Amino acid sequence: MIRLIAMGLLLGLTGLSLPALAQDTSAAGDTILVFDASGSMWGQIDGVPKITIARDVVKELLDDLPPERRLGLVAYGHRRKGDCKDIQTLVPVGGDRAAIAKAIAGMNPVGKTPMTAAVQQAAEAVKFTENEATVILVSDGQETCHADPCAAAAKLATMGIGLTVHTVGFGLGEEEAGAKGELKCMADATGGRFFVADDAKELKYALAQISVAPSTKAKAAEPAPAKAEPAPAPDPAAIPTGKASLEATDQQGGPVIRQDLVWTVRHGATGEVLHESDATGKLEVELPRGVHDVSVIRGSDGATAEGEIKLTGDRASLTLPIVVELKATLKVPATAAAGSKVRVIWTGPGEGDDYISVGPADAGNSRHANYTRTKDGNPLQLLMPPTAGTYEVRYVSAKNHNVLTRESIDVSEVGASVEVPAKAPAGSTLRVAWTGPNYANDYISVAKVGSAGRSEVNYTRTSAGNPLKLLMPAEPGPYEVRYVQSQSHKILASQPIETTKVSATLDAPDSGAGGTRIKVSWTGPDYANDYVSIAKVGSAGRSEVGYQRTSRGSPLELTLPDDPGSYELRYVQSQTHRILASKPVTVTAAQ
Structure with a gap:
């Protein structure tokens, strides 16, 4: 050179x-x-x-x-x-x-x-x-x-x-x-x-x-003291050759670089340039057998890598990682509420799928609770973990998941509360007053006592307002109403509630000819979409032959099935299709 x-x-x-x-x-x-x-x-x-x-x-x-x-x-x-x-x-x-x-x-x-x-x-x-x-x-x-x-x-x-x-x-x-x-x-x-x-x-x-003396145009250039002429170089045609495959990766273990590389191969003993490429990616070149020095330069940033290739047979390959020290900075608040979103200002490569993550301070670099891609903006919003503790916000290079920089952040607990009566009729709808962070998709639920955060029977998003309406389970028994943070379904607050049994009655003729209409009087909770039906004796709650919504009033009319046989009239609570009351009815052959 x-x-x-x-x-x-x-x-x-x-x-x-x-x-x-x-x-x-x-x-x-x-x-x-x-x-x-x-x-x-x-x-x-x-x-x-x-x-x-x-x-x-x-x-x-x-x-x-x-x-x-x-x-x-x-x-x-x-x-x-x-x-x-x-x-x-x-x-x-x-x-x-x-x-x-x-x-x-x-x-x-x-x-x-x-x-x-x-x-x-x-x-x-x-x-x-x-x-x-x-x-x-x-x-x-x-x-x-x-x-x-x-x-x-x-x-x-x-x-x-x-x-x-x-x-x-x-x-x-x-x-x-x-x-x-x-x-x-x-x-x-x-x-x-x-x-x-x-x-x-x-x-x-x-x-x-x-x-x-100054230059003289008429005088020929002359050498320094004479030297012996070098021995003639060996005939290049007599030197055995092989194919060398060269490639470079972006960082150690990163992706293969496909373009904008300039390769130089030098003879390992003499330093003679054997090959120098124009801008390319992966390179395959024929070289004399032996050990040769290889260098590569990336045109976009001038980053370099060096190594040697041992070409002792027909083929050999070499992969050189172009390692560039990547730098980044993060500006985050010192504290944040669990489950909140914080504003993160960053500097760094911002390449491809680089991301800002938050994870436990004592966990490995690849473990995180949440992350946001740097391509989503600067500053960006990063969701904090749902549980209090000391965490790290990290800038992570997606090429090899190296952490370029990290900042500590203390995450504090958030509070919540719900107000409900001690008892409520099974299947009824309550008005629930609540306090809490009201994060996106948080909800108020009713679930069995001791069950996990995602095992609710019914729920309503906190975005529906305060107070909000919550449907109680159809089955009587002990339950609890909860404020649930949507991230990881963490329960922030709960109150016990007992749902009490509700009843219903039916009054109708004991028999009727197939295809005729009968009047049915009823009593019951008349919840939304409750209905009175006629079904085969012993069949499940959703196997009715015919039905009418209780919203039509009492009495209401039902058409008997055409096939003669033993049937029963039912009052069915629409939530879970629970049968609250039943009465047998015989269907006779049509006249």
Whole structure:
């Protein structure tokens, strides 16, 4: 990968005096410093990160250069990962040197290395079409942002008045023939000089040659002290290969990422780039067998992951989790009533099915009483548990159910009451006065004593008003009237009540011909939908042959069935179809 190191860094590495370079740049017009803030600047030289060396040495450079020397600063890779457009002119030529020092001191290397575009922008910053100017470039690798440095340099040479680009290939391995060619052609095209340096001594020699004289368009670029030619590389066709399948997940154990990934595969021994993809998702690529380093960058946020793939046979696969530290905040009240809804203000990723939950403080992260999706708004409403206690409100990432942040909240009990008489006729309707939170779907019920919260016989929602009407059970016996909180059917209050037996009577002829009508007089509670019926003797309460509602009055008329036989008249209470009274009647053959 290309690494452009600021001019001051080079001086610090070699021990070359700053005045020597000042002498050169004064002869060549304005000078632009190209500062490398790509991720590899965290690499070390003799145990010291390159970014640290660069900061210190550039500061020395700024202090020692004569005040009349006009300088500028271009940097790249200092803002975003994986972005070939991350190039910025931070200080224009002739700007304040204190601004240059401050900008360099605050850089955090994170990005890629767009060598060609960086040189072009540096040339524009020194107005190379109007003035003589110098760009000094040192690289330890090859262009990786799909540009042609040779063509770009040739174009700059034809457009500029006197632009000179000096290049030094620093620390290039034998496999970096492509990098050497690119750097040499950039220098050749602009009348600059190209050097190869493998260590500090050779780098010092190269910089000394650049500093002692300005560029000369007629003089060919020359190498540093000669080296032996490397041994010929093995024939690529003779190296066995295999298929490598690469994929990345969003967070550890999260979903597979389907797009916007840039993959780079390097030879594990030499560091040579074997494959670099355009934006894609899952990747399948043919590689030489062996152990290779794999890195992936997500374009949307520049997040990265690294690993290695061991390709010892025909196929191998690798899954890299792209882990990004997700942050969130919550603002919740310190206390809340059980079963109430609280207003929660949040910050966080807000992705997909992320949610805000409330659960016991001592329970696992995935256990919760209630939750609301972040996509439902901000702030959002969160339902508190029905039981008092200390709970946690949590921001949970739906990708892997990680809790990003949590806040404690104390939930207090809520009170309720019901007012009913001690006794009421079975099947009657009472007016019940109540107090309570009146949450959505809360209700007043009547149930058997000691039964669970959901075992009511009858109920009415509290939204029906206060007091409200509640139907008593049809069967006589001991019951209780309750205020029930709808969430988890928690009983907030109860009062005992006994339902007493109700009676009814029937008066009608003892017999009649089939198909004729008879008059039936009755007494009874006359509850809504009660009825008088005729049915076979011994049949259930809902097996009537014919019936009339008691709301028609007394007496009422019933039509006898056509089939002769033994029947009975009944007074039936509509709730549960309870038979309150009966009288036998004989149906004779029709005349």
